[in-house]
Amino acid sequence: MGKFLSELISEPMISEWLSAATLIDDLFPRAHSDRQRHSFFPHHSLAVRSILDICEVNSVKFFSANLDSLRKLYIDQLQQLHSAETQITDALPKMIDAATEPQLKQALQTHLQETEGHVSRLEQILNQAKGSVDSKKCKGVAALIDEGEAVIKDATDDSVRDAGIIAAAQKVEHYEIAAYGTVRTWAQILGESSQARLLEQTLNEEKHADAVLNSIAETANTKADKAA
Ligand SMILES: [Fe+2]
Ligand SMILES: [Fe+2]
Numbered sequence: 001m002g003k004f005l006s007e008l009i010s011e012p013m014i015s016e017w018l019s020a021a022t023l024i025d026d027l028f029p030r031a032h033s034d035r036q037r038h039s040f041f042p043h044h045s046l047a048v049r050s051i052l053d054i055c056e057v058n059s060v061k062f063f064s065a066n067l068d069s070l071r072k073l074y075i076d077q078l079q080q081l082h083s084a085e086t087q088i089t090d091a092l093p094k095m096i097d098a099a100t101e102p103q104l105k106q107a108l109q110t111h112l113q114e115t116e117g118h119v120s121r122l123e124q125i126l127n128q129a130k131g132s133v134d135s136k137k138c139k140g141v142a143a144l145i146d147e148g149e150a151v152i153k154d155a156t157d158d159s160v161r162d163a164g165i166i167a168a169a170q171k172v173e174h175y176e177i178a179a180y181g182t183v184r185t186w187a188q189i190l191g192e193s194s195q196a197r198l199l200e201q202t203l204n205e206e207k208h209a210d211a212v213l214n215s216i217a218e219t220a221n222t223k224a225d226k227a228a
Pocket of ligand 2: 111172
């Protein structure tokens with residue numbers, strides 16, 4: 001399907017559409033989360049996604065990040081983390097609604113508030129390091145969130161759903177722990193000590209969230225084992 005479409009759509013057409021999309025992004029630089037973008041420009045988002053899918057199928061590289069230094073790689077990873085955190089901010093309320101165990105709901109609610117702080121810290125760092133945020137879609141966390149949403153949809157027992165939500169949330173926490181550990185270390189190497197401290201704070205909150213979920217899992221898994 002992608003290949004057939006790509007034969008119908010010429011490169012100048014794609015360039016023109018992407019220019020229009022860039023113009024919209026320039027006009028609304030603060031509309032950084034997928035949810036916000038979608039509410040402003042539902043058709044724009046769909047069109048751009050389709051175009052980028054076609055580009056990917058054909059291995060056409062319109063944008064090259066040109067990662068030829070650790071500093072560029074550091075900023076690239078921070079931009080992806082910003083996307084990850086905004087996606088998590090959108091996903092957590094659905095997980096809180098779907099959870100049954102009050103302790104689990106509370107832990108996810110607390111981490112939602114922390115996650116909003118993680119977005120703010122990344123914006124502070126990116127504004128300082130680059131002068132803008134320019135989020136880059138994090139496909140890893142998008143896939144983990146999709147997995148979690150499928151479990152929520154498919155679980156037919158409350159305690160089994162809770163166990164599935166904990167598993168999905170911990171996968172995301174481990175992704176974040178790996179990513180923040182890396183960018184914190186790169187910030188230290190690059191001499192960005194204040195940025196390293198901010199990233200370390202977030203890293204510690206991710207580790208704490210994971211530990212809290214571990215303790216809730218002890219009883220939640222036992223309850224799930226008694227289901228059906
Ligand atoms: Fe986070
Ligand atoms: Fe987290």
